[in-house]
Amino acid sequence: MLxxxxxxxxREVPPILMRPGQTWLLxxxxxxxxxxxxxxxxxxxAEAKVVAREFDEFSDxxxxxxxxxxxxxxxxxxSNLGVVFTCLGHERDQQPSAFQAATGxxxxxxxxxxxxxxxxxPREGEPVFAKPGWGALANPAFAAFLxxxxxxxxxxxxxxxxFGIRQTCYELxxxxxxxxxxxxxxxxxxxxxxxxxxxxxxxxxTKLRSTAELLDLLAVMRRDGEVLV
Amino acid sequence: MIQxxxxxIAPDELGFCLPxxxxxxxxxxxxxxxxxxxxxxxxxxxxxDDFGRMVDELKAYRVAGGRSIVEVTxxxxxxxxxxxxxxxxxxxxxxxxxxGFYIEPCMPPFVADWSVARLADHLTRELEAGVDGSRRRPGxxxxxxxxxxxxxxxxxxxxxxxxAQKRTGVAITSHTTGSRRQEVPGGTVGVEQxxxxxxxxxxxxxxxxxxVDERPDIDVxxxxxxxxxxxxxxxxxxxxxxxxxxxxxxxxxxxGRGYVRHLMLxxxxxxxxxxxxxxxxGYCHIFERFLPRLRELGVSExxxxxxxxxxxARAFARA
Numbered sequence: 001m002l003x004x005x006x007x008x009x010x011r012e013v014p015p016i017l018m019r020p021g022q023t024w025l026l027x028x029x030x031x032x033x034x035x036x037x038x039x040x041x042x043x044x045x046a047e048a049k050v051v052a053r054e055f056d057e058f059s060d061x062x063x064x065x066x067x068x069x070x071x072x073x074x075x076x077x078x079s080n081l082g083v084v085f086t087c088l089g090h091e092r093d094q095q096p097s098a099f100q101a102a103t104g105x106x107x108x109x110x111x112x113x114x115x116x117x118x119x120x121x122p123r124e125g126e127p128v129f130a131k132p133g134w135g136a137l138a139n140p141a142f143a144a145f146l147x148x149x150x151x152x153x154x155x156x157x158x159x160x161x162x163f164g165i166r167q168t169c170y171e172l173x174x175x176x177x178x179x180x181x182x183x184x185x186x187x188x189x190x191x192x193x194x195x196x197x198x199x200x201x202x203x204x205x206t207k208l209r210s211t212a213e214l215l216d217l218l219a220v221m222r223r224d225g226e227v228l229v
Numbered sequence: 230m231i232q233x234x235x236x237x238i239a240p241d242e243l244g245f246c247l248p249x250x251x252x253x254x255x256x257x258x259x260x261x262x263x264x265x266x267x268x269x270x271x272x273x274x275x276x277x278d279d280f281g282r283m284v285d286e287l288k289a290y291r292v293a294g295g296r297s298i299v300e301v302t303x304x305x306x307x308x309x310x311x312x313x314x315x316x317x318x319x320x321x322x323x324x325x326x327x328x329g330f331y332i333e334p335c336m337p338p339f340v341a342d343w344s345v346a347r348l349a350d351h352l353t354r355e356l357e358a359g360v361d362g363s364r365r366r367p368g369x370x371x372x373x374x375x376x377x378x379x380x381x382x383x384x385x386x387x388x389x390x391x392x393a394q395k396r397t398g399v400a401i402t403s404h405t406t407g408s409r410r411q412e413v414p415g416g417t418v419g420v421e422q423x424x425x426x427x428x429x430x431x432x433x434x435x436x437x438x439x440x441v442d443e444r445p446d447i448d449v450x451x452x453x454x455x456x457x458x459x460x461x462x463x464x465x466x467x468x469x470x471x472x473x474x475x476x477x478x479x480x481x482x483x484x485g486r487g488y489v490r491h492l493m494l495x496x497x498x499x500x501x502x503x504x505x506x507x508x509x510x511g512y513c514h515i516f517e518r519f520l521p522r523l524r525e526l527g528v529s530e531x532x533x534x535x536x537x538x539x540x541x542a543r544a545f546a547r548a
Contacts, residue, residue: 050447050482053474
């Protein structure tokens, strides 16, 4: 049984006003190391260590969310929402972060580890930010980007829900930026973590909605120019 | 010969053996529970202390095909060779008892007070003459490390165990780093145990690296086997640490690399909920669930026999 005591003591999550310009879609950790199940870095490592079965729940989850992630990316573009990508890894001119060195995941984003499956590959002009560790805001360039563009809230999809996405949502909350996690477009490492994180994350400034709900809301936004969630 | 709580038996009498289990223990007796480092509810302590139920568990194991169990509870948290002898008589399962030391929270207070030499003499006396004047003798030594490094009383205990091993020839079985295994290079402090034991003059072939299936790195396990050690998958069924499916694939891979003579299998049962009376599968899980997995993966009956019968016979016979 999962209990979520923290939201019993916190204020209700305030409404989010979704509107082009101030609302963007964040696609996190959906690059090759996490999202390519055949020969991404994670899969290769697990295979070499003969522990691939330990990642079955992650793989299954990723397969389940893949179409929803693609749908959300397409819907955001169609709705004139910006799409921004954050990826664990480092640029060519950067050293691996302390986190990357510690985990051994020193992925260079200008090489194969920085590629994406075609279904959600960034288009020309869509920014991709390196993520030094789990949280996206640890990259000051991403924090500056949010501020410069007046981004007030983010719809969030991606992998490692119970690690990176949770951390990024907390960091957004610290900065007063709302997050709406697309609950069937985020893949946790384990199924047990999905319910645990989803239940506790919703304290303060994080909401959860399904892809289907988002598609309806985006349709209203396209019609009315904005929508309150 | 192999020393059981009821006397010596020939290695070929050992039969199917679980080399790392508890049958009678109570961790509430631990002298220094504050060193566990976490707040423990009473329910989380390792504890098996219902004689009638444990007889039934052992009988079920015997019906499944089991013949012997190595009971690895050490002095300090409920080791009781007389009770083990009665359990063995009632169930007709051979039980090998353990000398040596569990992790520091569970060590008897005298470990802190005595010298390494005196501790070694004490262990030797237990192995040669019997425990507490009972003439019931343990058949294996144990070294347990619960931190990421071998230090303090656990290092002292390991050195005493090494001396006693060289005098008696019995095997050393190990506990390796429990919940702190993530801090250990290669995932098992067994690597460091082997290094220290070799420095003390112990033959690695007499060392059983326990709990390798909590955080396994197949290359490290292969390296330990190359040293000559036994590598023991002994928390089979505890899938909160690792899936049995993964354990089976690792074992198949190690067998495929030629390490079958170094592998042993066990459950480390130690709490009510793991036993049949508590809703678990007790000592029968390997029979009922795990060996079928190995067979499905193509591990042969000869290899299974080697891991479950031949290797324990070789490991627990005095060198």
